[in-house]
Amino acid sequence: DGGITQSPKYLFRKEGQNVTLSCEQNLNHDAMYWYRQDPGQGLRLIYYSQIVNDFQKGDIAEGYSVSREKKESFPLTVTSAQKNPTAFYLCASRRTGPQNTEAFFGQGTRLTVV
Amino acid sequence: AQKITQTQPGMFVQEKEAVTLDCTYDTSDQSYGLFWYKQPSSGEMIFLIYQGSYDEQNATEGRYSLNFQKARKSANLVISASQLGDSAMYFCAMREPGGYQKVTFGIGTKLQVIP
Secondary structure: OOOEEEEOOEEEEOOOOOEEEEEEEOOOOOEEEEEEEOOOOOEEEEEEEEEOOEEEEOOOOOOEEEOOOEOOEOOEEEOOOOOOOOEEEEEEEEOOOOOOOOOEEOOOEEEEEO | OOOEEOOOOEEEEEOOOOEEEOOEEOOOOOOOEEEEEEEOOOOOOEEEEEEEOOOOOOOEEOOEEEEEEOOOOEEEEEEOOOOHHHOEEEEEEEEOOOOOOOEEEOOOEEEEEEO
């Protein structure tokens, strides 16, 4: 079945460690997105990518990094520079083109710093 | 500056009644898209409805309709005949103008349907 897979579902990280969240899609979508969700703050955009080997900072990119070496994959690294990384992270993808299309989401990764 | 504003942190509605969730947006461009998503307590994001800025008719999908008022920059979601399963967070989002396909979300409205 086509869709977006995020892994792992739950992730625990020690302070000072980098950690990478995986996002894979087999929908042949060009655009991919990473959002962070905190209670009462909705979804905030971290990074997004329109095509392979190109990505843009979103509204809260500090302390995060991404890569887009393959169309299907858009991993997010939460670095030790991120002051408060405990949150729910959502990855999304969407088809681009003349018609606007909705974003499809993965099931999310809940990251906890211990 | 906030691009998407949802001013209702929480809403209650009686089962079988209709409810309107508010969303206003900020853009000076003419080409953009507006979306609504539902997020149940399980955390998954469920797409509900889409409205393009050039669409002349308000979008409808089953019990969901979008009250699009371009001049007022509002895109309110109307849910008719509310069901208990409609209890969830609802997010308004905008595909911003420009070539980078940026999609930003509001902070959401928590809807609770009362039996």
